[in-house]
Structure formats: C-alpha cells, structure tokens
Amino acid sequence: MTRARFTGRTALVTGGGSGIGRAVALAFAAEGAYVVVAGRRREPLDETVALIERSGGKGLAVPADVSVGAEASAVVRTAVETFGSLDVAVNNAGVFRGGAPLADLSEEDWRAQLDVNVTGVFLALRAQVRQMRSQRSGGAIVNVSSTFGAHTSPAGAAAYSATKAAVTALSRGAARDHIGDGVRINVVSPGATDTPMSLRPGETESDRTERAAATLPLGRISATGEIAAAVLYLASDDAASTVGTDLVVDSGGSL
Numbered sequence: 372m373t374r375a376r377f378t379g380r381t382a383l384v385t386g387g388g389s390g391i392g393r394a395v396a397l398a399f400a401a402e403g404a405y406v407v408v409a410g411r412r413r414e415p416l417d418e419t420v421a422l423i424e425r426s427g428g429k430g431l432a433v434p435a436d437v438s439v440g441a442e443a444s445a446v447v448r449t450a451v452e453t454f455g456s457l458d459v460a461v462n463n464a465g466v467f468r469g470g471a472p473l474a475d476l477s478e479e480d481w482r483a484q485l486d487v488n489v490t491g492v493f494l495a496l497r498a499q500v501r502q503m504r505s506q507r508s509g510g511a512i513v514n515v516s517s518t519f520g521a522h523t524s525p526a527g528a529a530a531y532s533a534t535k536a537a538v539t540a541l542s543r544g545a546a547r548d549h550i551g552d553g554v555r556i557n558v559v560s561p562g563a564t565d566t567p568m569s570l571r572p573g574e575t576e577s578d579r580t581e582r583a584a585a586t587l588p589l590g591r592i593s594a595t596g597e598i599a600a601a602v603l604y605l606a607s608d609d610a611a612s613t614v615g616t617d618l619v620v621d622s623g624g625s626l
Contacts, residue, residue, distance in 0.1 A: 374606045375402050375403045376402050376403070376447065376603070377399055377403050377404035377603075378403030378404070379403065380403070380404050380456070380458035380459060380574055381405045381406075381450055381455070381456050381457055382399040382405070382406050382456060382458065382459040382460070382461070382606070383407045383409065383447070383450050383459070383460045383461070383465055384396045384399070384406065384407070384461045385409045385410065385446075385460075385464060385495055386409075386414045386461075386464030386465060386489075387406075387408025387410055387419050388412060388414075388415025388419055389462070389564060390441075390564075390566035390567070390568070391463055391515065391561065391565075391595050391599070392461075392463040393408075393415075393419045393422075393595075394595035394598065394599040395598070395602050395603075396408050396416045396419050396423065396430070397422060397599075398596070398599040398600070398602075399603065400426065400428030400429075401428070402540070402603065405418075405428075405429045405453075405454040406423055406429070406430045406431070406520060407430070407446070407449070407450040407453070408420065408431070408432055408433070409430075409433045409434070409464075410434065410435070410464060411435070411436050412431060412434065413434045415617050416434060417432050419432070420581055421450075421600065426563075429454075431449070431450070431453055431454075433446050433449050433450070436480040436491075437462075437464055437491040437492075437494055437495045438487050438490050438496070438572070439529045440494045440498075443494040443498045444498040446495070447460075447499055447501075452612070453487060456506055456508070457499060458506075458508065458511070459508060459510060459512070459522040460495070460503075460512045460513075461490045461512075461513045461514075462491075462495075462499075462513075462515060463515040464487060464491055464492075464495075464510070465482055465487060465488045465491075465515070465534075466483060466487045466488065467484070467486055467528070468480035468483055468531070469528045470532065470572060471527055471570075472529075473509045473529040473530065476529070476530055480572045480597075480617075481530050484519070484534050485530075488515050488535065488537075489537045489538065489541070492514055492538050492541065496512065496514065496542075499512055500549050500554050504549065504552035504553065504554055504588070507553075508586060509552065509554050509555070510553070510554050510555075511555045511605070511606045511607035511610075512554065512555070512557070513557050513558070513602045513605045513606050513613060514538055514542045514557075514558050514559075515538075515558075515559055515560075516536075516538040516539045516542070516558045516559070516561070516617065517531075517532075517538075517561060518619060518621045518624060518625045519530040519532040519535050519540045520534070520535035520537075521535070521560065521617065522560060522625040523624070523625050526550050536559075537619065539560070539617050540556070541558055542615070543558075543615045546615035549615050550615075553604075554613070555611075555613070556615065557613060557614065557616050557617075557618065558603040558616065558617040559601045559605065559618050560600050560618065560620070560621070561598045561620050561621065562592070562593060562619070562621020562622060562624040562625065563579075563587070563592040563619065563621065563624060564592055564593045564594070564595060564598055565592055565595055566595065569592060571572075581624070582593075586621060586624075587621075587622040587624050588622065588623030588624070589622035591622060592622060593620055593621065593622055594624070597620060600616060601620045605618060
C-alpha cells in the first residue's frame, strides 16, 4: 500500500532535473506532494515535471541559480504563489570538480564548488526558513551533503569534501537556530550512488559495479531511490523529533 505522507503539502527540490534530485521529486509526488523542481537548465526540469504529471501528480519547473540570492528567493516565492505554502525543501543542487590533488586544483574550480555547494545551500536555506517560519505549520528542510568531508577524505576531492563538510556544519547550526521557529533541518549524506557523479574517469557502470563489490561492505552502491527514501523520512512527520541529524546512506563505505 502506497503511503501518502505529503498529501496537500508543497515540496521544493533544488537540483531536481536528474539523479538524486529527480528521484526525490518523484518520491514526493508519489506520496501526494505538489513538487517544485529548481535548477539551472529548464529542459531536465521539464522532464522531471513530465514524469510527475504522467503519474498523476502536480509539478512545476523553475529554472534558477540558487547561488544567486535573488533567484533562490524567487524560487520560494513562486512555489508559494503557485501552491499556497512551502512545507518541505530539499537542497540537493551541487557540483563536483576534482580528481586531482589540491595543489593542482584551479581557483575557478574551487570557487565553482564553493559557490554552488555552500553559498547556494546558504541562500536557498535562508529563503526557505524565512518563508517557513512565517507559516503556522512551519516546515522541514533536508540538505543533501555527502560522506565526502565529514565522514571520509578520498584523494582528489579535498575541495569538494570541504564544501560538503561545510553543508553539514551549516545545517546543524541552522537547525539549532530555527527549531524554535517550527522549522526542522536535517542532512542526508549519500556515499557512492547510481548517478554519473560516482563514476571515476574512464570507468564504465560495469567497472563501478565490480569496484563496489570489492570495496563496499554491502557489496554495491546505493540506488537513487534509497537516498530519496532517507530524505522523505527526515522530511516527514515520522521524524518529528529528529533535528540536526546527519543520516549517512553509503553501503557501509564510511565504516
């Protein structure tokens, strides 16, 4: 029997055009939410909305760069104007530019990751909290971080790891600041997941499967649906007393 924990609620997902973001958006829609997906490119957002509507849900695509404060605020405003409230937000937008030692990382790549992964989360989070604390019902926010940073330190990912550790710290601080406003903030930290980002340079999906079987305690990477399930749990009333937690979903990779 399908659960419907989010019927009549509005959920916003940044980075909702592909991968984990799309899986999260579809999962919210399947449980009754009105879903707003945001990202830099309209085409993949429209594809996500088409999948939502094909299954009988309601979705809205809002192209936006959340590393720009005015655009992050506009996404929230559009969601509220369209569906009447903002009950859940998932900050999933992120970029990875790495693979080389820190000394070989360009300043451009450093700033790109900092802008999207940290500043983008801050600006989106700020706009979302401002709206949610104005609502009698409050809201729930889940920030998507990574096992890179707070849990593991892989070679060639120092800058990315630094940004994701910052997301975890930012989220915990914001959770403490705003639980009194009725806004619950938590984190999901995925490990290797079935998205292109988990492929190493030149690696095929079959290669990745073999690598996971040999290196991960569970013997496989996570499915995007498993990450979505963790996000929906933290956003739901099932986790009503869960505040500031960092839920790791990584097939045991950080053990």
